Amino acid sequence: MAAETGKHKGRRRVIPLLTLILTLALSTLTSGCWNRRELNRIGIVSAVGLDLGPDHKIELTVQIIRARAMKMAEGASGEGKAVWVVSSSGDTVFDAVRNLVEKSGRRLYYPHNSLIVLGQELAREGVRPVMDLFARDQEMRLLAWVVVAQGTAADVLKADSELNNVPSKQLEDMLKNYNIVSKSVGSNLLEFDDSLLSKTTQPVLGRVVLDKVSGKNELRLDGAGVFRGDKLIGWLDSTETRGYLFIKDKVKSGSVLVPSPGNPDQAVTLEIIRAGSRVKPEWLGGKARFEIDVKVEANLVEQASAQKLSSPDMISVLEEELNQAIANQMRTTISAAQTHYKADIFGFGTDLMRAYPEEWQGLAGKWEAEFPLAETQVKVQSKITHTDLSQ
Amino acid sequence: MFNSGISSGPVSGDLADGLQANISALKNRFKNSADVIYREFTLGFASNPKAVLIYIDGMINQETTSGTILKPLMFDFDGRDSKRSAGPNGAGDMADVIANRALPNKRVQKAKSLKDVVDGILCGNTALLIDGSAVALVIETKGWESRNVDEPGTESIVRGPREGFTENIGVNSAMLRRKIKDENLRIESLELGRRTKTLVYLAYIDGVARREMVNEVKRRLNKIEIDGVLESGYIEQLIEDAPRSIFPTVGNTEKPDVVAAKLLEGRLAIFVDGTPFVLTVPHLFVEGFQSSEDYYSRPYYATTVRLVRYLAFVIAVLLPAGYVALQSYSQDLLPTPLLISMVASREGTPFPSYMEVLIMGVIFEIMREAGVRMPGAIGQAFSIVGALVLGEASARAGLVSNSMIVVVALTAISGFALTSLADVIGLLRLFFIACAAPLGLFGILMGGLTVLIHMFKLYSFGVPYLLPIAPGNLNDLKDVFIRAPLGSQVFPPRILGHRNLARTTSDRRPPGKD
Structure with a gap:
């Protein structure tokens, strides 16, 4: 009798354990879980392009990574492209995204998207309607780069890359390192959304240019597109962009050419090592004034003439020329922004608001009209630290 | 008795x-x-x-x-x-x-x-x-053929004594006596098993081991009612605190120096005639990460190796589950280039990733088991086939992905780094895969919490299993994740021994720097 009850007790203890094991095993083996996506059932999107299609529809072009081709490339053959560029159209971006599945079959996976290209036509029409999804959807990354294409975004995504088997990665690298050359702007979705939402600062995006070189399309990051509100209104060339970057304190490196002292035909190349800038806003009796202080450290890296430039006198002459050159670049940009585009791309309004919050109250509504009238003063202090080995 | x-x-x-x-x-x-x-x-x-x-x-x-x-x-x-x-x-x-x-x-x-x-x-x-x-x-004329004192097969070391216990309990207790020449070393004997009448010794150092603990161990040993004791595992399973837990609350070792060290820390050892495996109680979780060699080599390297062991434990338990979770649910956490190469290797494989993990895990377990049991003569043929099956061929044939083979291999190697925890690791690994397959990283998190809660509940002969991590004790932590220099480990671990017994009073300052 005692053994009998003991047995029952034992069985009662075994049942929960069995239940646990069964639950785990069944849920492992039979779950078609709601958000499980096996890697070979999704298409990884590496870049997105947006264009304006006929009938004001939105043309969405995506670069999907072709895993098969990547696997081939690991072997020897390397046949086939590593990405598949495919387009669809829809009334909204999400509509187009869903329509893409008609062509791809697989669910497209956006978290690894690192590039959003906006076609010029679309950008001129206004980008706010198309950017909403990218800020809202939890699959989209805010760290994706945003650029504006001089032509269509689809062409940019179709261009080849020689270094990377995923072409968008090359553009991504260009954008990552834009401040080594400092002739274009790299801004990510977060920064772009930020300036889109700003009441005073106007967005600036890097410009992608497509060059036809011996039958192949080559991408080049050059200059920048200026927006007013969410509409593209014009371009900054590479010099103007450099000036813009100096004012925004985004220059890291880059080369500046100055005439050789005594031989104005021949150039001396200076490489910027370090640069820093500060904008000091002032509100003087109804007039805004901005003082821009730039400090630059540079190296002499190349000279065409045979002159000895390493003497302190020469160096100070070169420093003065560098000051002038950089100040001129900035002045050009400022005048373009003030007179041509009438768009506060520098964020001067924000600087002013922070320094004079009370005065800003009256100014907030009419800053757009006030900005072109603002006075600016540019000061550059440069220092040439090395002339390298050459005498 | x-x-x-x-x-x-x-x-x-x-x-x-x-x-x-x-x-x-x-x-x-x-x-x-x-x-x-x-x-x-x-x-x-x-x-x-x-x-x-x-x-x-x-x-x-x-x-x-x-x-x-x-x-x-x-x-x-x-x-x-x-x-x-x-x-x-x-x-x-x-x-x-x-x-x-x-x-x-x-x-x-x-x-x-x-x-x-x-x-x-x-x-x-x-x-x-x-x-x-x-x-x-x-x-008394006992005298039968027995194995010589030999290097233990399960606990290899680089530095330290190479002798291991034998199947002869008399030889074994003598080996312990030779390590601890203290009159307070008690070796009490009893006989267990109605039919096998196996001789069992309970060893402890009087005054170092706590009296209540000695009494408790004696009580549990005396309660054993069984027909035969063929190995210390029988006793282990009959006296452990949590027989239904996957975690061992009784330790075992083949090495006399390890037993001596445990006794000096206030633990008790149970020798069983006929097996070289000596039980030590109480057994804490962290002991699985400690090796006798940690104390024979200098502290910096010992600390590094010990941290590596913890890392190996985490890899061995969580890597396959984490791989499944990352592959099937949280691809957005991977760096893009890694994701691309993983996609490339996954392309064309027929099974979902958790099935892959399970298949490869089972194949590996079969190979391990076969490797342990098979006669030595066919070892070479076996290892060639095994390496081919588990390695190149299965990936070439498109059955499993390349990255999966890396995961399984890394997991296996990490598991081998902690032989004493091997069975726990194997079970936990399966458990976490089962958690990750339907729920991803969230499942791993919940599974981890479940395991932790279970571990917090465990005791080994009145000592919390996770001591000294929880309940925490700064002094005892000097021998958990790090192995502090001997001079600073002045006290034996709390609870196990008496607080006031200094283990060393040697001056650790460098000579000539007073």
């Missing part, structure tokens, strides 16, 4: 005076046992009574029996004092005389009951029965 020597059960019949009666009684007990030898002879003194030696062939040392029992009794002993003692009890006292004067063996016991004689014979002793005497002598 804790007296030394052989336990005396209920008396089941005393010996008779007559030799033939006793012999037939014994023969009745050992029915059909060809290995029980009855050597009848005549004593070479007194009134030359008949006598018989009874022993089991192979369990006694033949030289001892013939040289120290037969020879003196038949030829050498002249029977002095034997007449004087022929009093009322007559030959009963003859046994005394023989024990005292004729037999130079290390232990001779008088037995009056048949059961004592039978037990003695079964232990490998020789029983001497003399005609006309109701008292038998059980003479």
Whole structure:
């Protein structure tokens, strides 16, 4: 009798354990879980392009990574492209995204998207309607780069890359390192959304240019597109962009050419090592004034003439020329922004608001009209630290 | 039960005076046992009574029996004092005389009951029965073939003593005595197993091990009721705190230096005759990460190696589950280039990733098991096939992805780094895969919490299993994730030993820097 009850007790203890094991095993083996996506059932999107299609529809072009081709490339053959560029159209971006599945079959996976290209036509029409999804959807990354294409975004995504088997990665690298050359702007979705939402600062995006070189399309990051509100209104060339970057304190490196002292035909190349800038806003009796202080450290890296430039006198002459050159670049940009585009791309309004919050109250509504009238003063202090080995 | 020597059960019949009666009684007990030898002879003194030696062939040392029992009794002993003692009890006292004067063996016991004689014979002793005497002598003559002291197979080391325990409990306890020459080292004996009558020693250092703990271990050992104890694992499973947990709360080792170290920390050791594996209690989780070598090498490297072991544990337990979760749910957490190469290797494989993990895991377990059990002669063929199957071929054939093979291999290697935790690791790994397959990283998190809660609930002989991590103790943590220099480990771990016993008082400052 005692053994009998003991047995029952034992069985009662075994049942929960069995239940646990069964639950785990069944849920492992039979779950078609709601958000499980096996890697070979999704298409990884590496870049997105947006264009304006006929009938004001939105043309969405995506670069999907072709895993098969990547696997081939690991072997020897390397046949086939590593990405598949495919387009669809829809009334909204999400509509187009869903329509893409008609062509791809697989669910497209956006978290690894690192590039959003906006076609010029679309950008001129206004980008706010198309950017909403990218800020809202939890699959989209805010760290994706945003650029504006001089032509269509689809062409940019179709261009080849020689270094990377995923072409968008090359553009991504260009954008990552834009401040080594400092002739274009790299801004990510977060920064772009930020300036889109700003009441005073106007967005600036890097410009992608497509060059036809011996039958192949080559991408080049050059200059920048200026927006007013969410509409593209014009371009900054590479010099103007450099000036813009100096004012925004985004220059890291880059080369500046100055005439050789005594031989104005021949150039001396200076490489910027370090640069820093500060904008000091002032509100003087109804007039805004901005003082821009730039400090630059540079190296002499190349000279065409045979002159000895390493003497302190020469160096100070070169420093003065560098000051002038950089100040001129900035002045050009400022005048373009003030007179041509009438768009506060520098964020001067924000600087002013922070320094004079009370005065800003009256100014907030009419800053757009006030900005072109603002006075600016540019000061550059440069220092040439090395002339390298050459005498 | 804790007296030394052989336990005396209920008396089941005393010996008779007559030799033939006793012999037939014994023969009745050992029915059909060809290995029980009855050597009848005549004593070479007194009134030359008949006598018989009874022993089991192979369990006694033949030289001892013939040289120290037969020879003196038949030829050498002249029977002095034997007449004087022929009093009322007559030959009963003859046994005394023989024990005292004729037999130079290390232990001779008088037995009056048949059961004592039978037990003695079964232990490998020789029983001497003399005609006309109701008292038998059980003479210690144990001596059977046993393995030499050898390097233990399960715990290899680079630096440190290479000797390991043997199957002989006497040799084993002597090895411990040689390490700890302290009169307070107690080795208490008892016999467990109704039929196997296995000798078990309980060793501890009096004054270092806590008294309550010694009593508790004794209590649990005495409660054991089982027909046979063939290995210390039987005892381990019968005295552990949480028999249904996957975590071991009783430790085991093959190395005398490890046992000595544990005793010095206030633990207890249980030796079981017939196995080189000695149990140590209480056993804490962190002991699985400690190796005797940690204390023999210098602290910096020992600390590094110990941290590597913790890392290996995490990899061995969580890597396959994490891989499944990242592959099937959280691809957005991977760096893009890694994701691309993983996609490339996953492309064209037929199964979802958790199935891949399970398949490869099962194949690996089969290979491991086969590798342990198979005869050495086919080892080479086996390893070639195994390497091919588990490695290149399965990926080439498109059955599993390349990255999966890397994951399985890394997991296996990490598991090997912690041999003492191997079974726990294997089970936890499966558990976490089962959590990750339906729920991804969230499942791993919930599974991890479940395991942790379970571990917090565990005790080993009154000591929290996760000590000294939880409940935390800064002093004891000096020997958990790091191995602090010996000079700073002044106190043995809390709870286990007495607080006020300094283990070392040596000055750790460099010489000449006062």
